[in-house]
Amino acid sequence: MQTREDIFNTLRDALVELFELDAGRVTLDANLYEDLEIDSIDAVDLIDHIKRQTGKKIAADEFKAVRTVNDVVEAVFRLVNTAA
Structure with a gap:
């Protein structure tokens, strides 16, 4: 089971790598x-x-509702901690 902190750290690293963002800009409150x-x-x-990292696909409908980094963390947390 991954913690929210683990997910945030992985997400922050992904945002930095994929979109060349400064890691300091990626906070839980940051609007995507x-x-x-x-x-x-x-x-x-x-x-x-996220799908490659977790092996699970996040629903596009669920992703439409995300606005902040924390919203993504919560969506991924639910995704990886639900029995499939």
């Missing part, structure tokens, strides 16, 4: 679209990266 300038194509790349 406004603060980190993630667009819809970037979001698809992020969903794909």
Whole structure:
């Protein structure tokens, strides 16, 4: 079982690697679209990266509701901690 902190650290590393963001900008409160300038194509790349890391696909409908890094952490936490 992954903790929220583990997920955040992995997500922060992915955002830095995929989108060349400064790690200091990636906080739980950071808005993906406004603060980190993630667009819809970037979001698809992020969903794909999450799938490769977890082996599970996050539902596009669920991802539409995310706005902040913390929202992504919570969505991934639910995803990896639900029995499939």
